[in-house]
Amino acid sequence: MITADIEQPASFCYASKRMKWRNVAKIEMPLPEKPSDPIEIALLAAELDNKTPEIDLHELNTRIAIDALGNFLNKEFVGVPRRDVKVVKVIHGRGSGVLQGLVADYLNKAKKFVVRFRTSSDPYEANGVTYVVLAPNKKY
Numbered sequence: 001m002i003t004a005d006i007e008q009p010a011s012f013c014y015a016s017k018r019m020k021w022r023n024v025a026k027i028e029m030p031l032p033e034k035p036s037d038p039i040e041i042a043l044l045a046a047e048l049d050n051k052t053p054e055i056d057l058h059e060l061n062t063r064i065a066i067d068a069l070g071n072f073l074n075k076e077f078v079g080v081p082r083r084d085v086k087v088v089k090v091i092h093g094r095g096s097g098v099l100q101g102l103v104a105d106y107l108n109k110a111k112k113f114v115v116r117f118r119t120s121s122d123p124y125e126a127n128g129v130t131y132v133v134l135a136p137n138k139k140y
Contacts, residue, residue: 026034039115041135043083052063052131053089055068055091056091057069057091058092061101062098065099065102066106070106073114076088082138087131088134089130089132090130090131092104092128103130104130108129113137114132118130
């Protein structure tokens with residue numbers, strides 16, 4: 001808990017060039033909650049990390065872009081055996097939104113290895129970048 005001192009109106013008087021505070025109220029405020037979802041923590045860490053694996057689908061035909069996305073996701077999913085989730089970055093651009101819709105449809109159908117996906121929370125990347133959380137590829 002954080003304790004904050006909040007002054008009440010007319011709660012001070014001046015005495016010898018210094019302020020003396022009277023009637024100071026103490027208010028207890030709860031601490032903000034930390035994200036407890038490990039997937040959301042991994043997404044936030046990937047947004048801050050410059051080393052997140054990424055694929056850029058700009059300037060590609062839609063069919064070629066979806067094929068490239070499938071190959072990229074398969075390569076990243078099968079890569080090194082891991083027990084934790086992995087986040088990858090898909091750059092599709094804003095444009096008319098056709099490619100973004102196709103990427104979202106593909107990710108919705110790939111439930112076998114895609115746990116969650118969402119657009120970037122960075123205002124410069126919003127609706128132009130999608131972060132994809134890949135499932136663990138090793139059984140416990």
